[in-house]
Amino acid sequence: MKRGTLIALGAFAVLLVLVLATRERQVSVGVHKLELPKLDKAQVTALELTGARNVTLRKEGEGWIVADPGKPDAKYAADENLVTSAIDALREVRNPDFVSDRAERLAEYELDDAKGLKLKVIQSGGPAVELVLGKASKNGGAYLRKAGSNDVFVHQGRLDWTVRKELKDWRKRRIVALEMDKLAQLTVRSKDGESVTLKAGANPDEWSLAEGTQTPAGFRFSSQAAQQLALQLASLHAQDFLEGDAAADSATGLGEAHDSVEAQLKDGKKVVVHLGRQPDTKDGSGTVAVRVEGDAQVYQLPQYAAAQLRKRLVDFRDLSLLRFDPQKVTKLKLQAGGKEVLVVKEGQSWKIVEPRKLPDGFELEPSQVDMQLAWLRSLRADRLVEGQVSDGQAGLASPAALVEVSVEAGPDQTLRLGKEAPGVANGGKELYARSTIDALTYAVDEGVRARLAQGLELFKRRPQPSFAGAGGQMQGLDSLPPEVRKQLEAQLRAAQ
Numbered sequence: 001m002k003r004g005t006l007i008a009l010g011a012f013a014v015l016l017v018l019v020l021a022t023r024e025r026q027v028s029v030g031v032h033k034l035e036l037p038k039l040d041k042a043q044v045t046a047l048e049l050t051g052a053r054n055v056t057l058r059k060e061g062e063g064w065i066v067a068d069p070g071k072p073d074a075k076y077a078a079d080e081n082l083v084t085s086a087i088d089a090l091r092e093v094r095n096p097d098f099v100s101d102r103a104e105r106l107a108e109y110e111l112d113d114a115k116g117l118k119l120k121v122i123q124s125g126g127p128a129v130e131l132v133l134g135k136a137s138k139n140g141g142a143y144l145r146k147a148g149s150n151d152v153f154v155h156q157g158r159l160d161w162t163v164r165k166e167l168k169d170w171r172k173r174r175i176v177a178l179e180m181d182k183l184a185q186l187t188v189r190s191k192d193g194e195s196v197t198l199k200a201g202a203n204p205d206e207w208s209l210a211e212g213t214q215t216p217a218g219f220r221f222s223s224q225a226a227q228q229l230a231l232q233l234a235s236l237h238a239q240d241f242l243e244g245d246a247a248a249d250s251a252t253g254l255g256e257a258h259d260s261v262e263a264q265l266k267d268g269k270k271v272v273v274h275l276g277r278q279p280d281t282k283d284g285s286g287t288v289a290v291r292v293e294g295d296a297q298v299y300q301l302p303q304y305a306a307a308q309l310r311k312r313l314v315d316f317r318d319l320s321l322l323r324f325d326p327q328k329v330t331k332l333k334l335q336a337g338g339k340e341v342l343v344v345k346e347g348q349s350w351k352i353v354e355p356r357k358l359p360d361g362f363e364l365e366p367s368q369v370d371m372q373l374a375w376l377r378s379l380r381a382d383r384l385v386e387g388q389v390s391d392g393q394a395g396l397a398s399p400a401a402l403v404e405v406s407v408e409a410g411p412d413q414t415l416r417l418g419k420e421a422p423g424v425a426n427g428g429k430e431l432y433a434r435s436t437i438d439a440l441t442y443a444v445d446e447g448v449r450a451r452l453a454q455g456l457e458l459f460k461r462r463p464q465p466s467f468a469g470a471g472g473q474m475q476g477l478d479s480l481p482p483e484v485r486k487q488l489e490a491q492l493r494a495a496q
Contacts (some may be wrong), residue, residue: 011421026248031098032153033095034093035255036131037127037129039121039123039126040123040126041084041091044122044124045122046058046121046122047083047122048069049119050069052115052164053163054068055067055167055170056068056072056167067167076172077171078170079171085162090158092158096153096155099143101151101152102150103150106145109135110135110143111134111152117133118131123307131144131146131424132145132146132147132164134152136160140156141155141157142155173237174236175290176273178234179234180230180234183200183263184200185198185263186230187262188261188309189260190259191256191259196311197213198210202231204227205227206223207223207227209221219439220320221316221318222318225316225317232309233261233309236290236305238299238300239299239302241297242289247269247298258274258275260272260273261275272293273292274290274292275288275309276291278306279303280468286303287300287303288301317384319380319381319384319442320378321379321380321415321444322413322415322435323413324410325407326408329407330344330406331343331405331406332404332406333405334401334455334458336449336453338437339456340355341355343351352459356457359400363460365460368461381433382430382443382444383424383442383443385432391434393419395419396416400417400418401417403415403418413435415436415446416433416435417432417448419429429445429446431444481491
């Protein structure tokens with residue numbers, strides 16, 4: 001290589017190094033950046049919102065409280081998760097897009113003193129972080145600026161909606177904090193004076209009635225119903241809060257006889273939830289006042305949530321109609337609507353014995369047998385029919401539907417459905433039902449008979465969905481890349 005060429009290449013290399021070394025400094029001239037003080041999440045002690053919102057959040061002990069700056073003495077427990085989310089969202093503000101530095105445009109972005117939401121985050125041993133948040137951008141995100149600066153940026157993250165909340169929206173709505181494995185017992189008391197105590201077992205599904213509880217003849221206790229009550233109590237969240245005259249005992253019904261639920265923990269502590277007057281609404285709407293013993297705050301629950309806590313002994317009745325291990329079933333017989341199906345297990349496979357002649361093209365799907373057994377095992381009556389009802393009165397001598405389940409090394413189980421049972425409150429239709437699980441008479445939804453009347457259709461192999469469209473191509477895949485589409489089409493065809 002000629003000496004002149006080498007010299008030129010060397011000079012070029014030197015120039016390139018100089019350009020690279022000075023490029024960042026040169027392009028940074030005149031560039032607007034949002035630079036915020038470093039935020040240490042563990043050291044944050046307060047968040048102050050002023051302007052479009054007026055809320056103060058302050059750390060006290062291990063928790064957070066929220067208050068109106070104009071009424072600092074009226075403070076409430078804050079939802080710590082919401083505070084943490086807001087701090088995390090602020091830490092995510094990095095390199096937002098610059099929009100403008102003209103002061104006269106701040107009002108346009110709602111970043112002026114009249115409409116801006118001012119956020120100040122105070123941290124112990126460090127500088128405060130101060131921002132002003134404006135309106136939403138047309139292209140997503142929200143406008144913001146650093147307090148004291150006219151530089152406007154648009155941030156695409158979640159900061160704006162995590163902090164733009166009214167005072168009550170910051171409040172802690174979890175009414176009680178219970179850990180399921182710490183529960184020892186539950187006691188439900190009705191305003192009529194009835195009291196029922198439930199004892200927790202070693203496992204979640206091992207609840208029992210307290211020793212000595214008087215139960216009606218034939219009563220079967222539902223551990224599942226007790227567990228559902230415990231779960232509802234442990235996850236209780238307020239819909240809203242009552243203050244002033246609206247929270248008075250005379251207005252809520254908490255000053256008169258009312259329902260309550262008491263949870264006793266294994267360490268001896270108790271949590272008592274008092275339920276106020278039930279609203280007089282036919283559609284189940286409205287709210288119920290709730291107070292926790294030792295807490296002056298009165299909460300509001302939706303009526304349907306409060307109803308799940310208003311329990312009586314009858315609500316813990318086991319309404320299951322069949323009880324068997326699906327893995328040990330050897331025979332299943334269904335009769336309804338003039339149709340009969342008998343399915344027998346041979347080895348590890350199922351075979352249809354009745355009807356002897358199957359429709360042309362019919363193919364048994366074994367998994368459908370397992371599905372029907374699971375459904376029958378989970379079947380629950382709607383209610384217990386009070387009083388004595390004979391087979392003739394209930395139409396059970398010649399049942400409208402019949403289920404027979406044979407179990408290995410166990411007695412056969414039978415379920416019979418009869419005539420329509422009167423007394424349905426919601427305008428639906430129920431049928432009398434009786435099974436070998438006990439001697440009582442129940443009412444079940446008419447839909448049970450309708451399902452059993454499907455007969456063979458319950459066990460039929462379902463055709464694979466067709467993906468073929470015009471020209472034999474599979475529909476819905478047009479947007480995929482050609483190679484990906486071809487591979488997916490081949491896999492779907494192979495599975496058919």
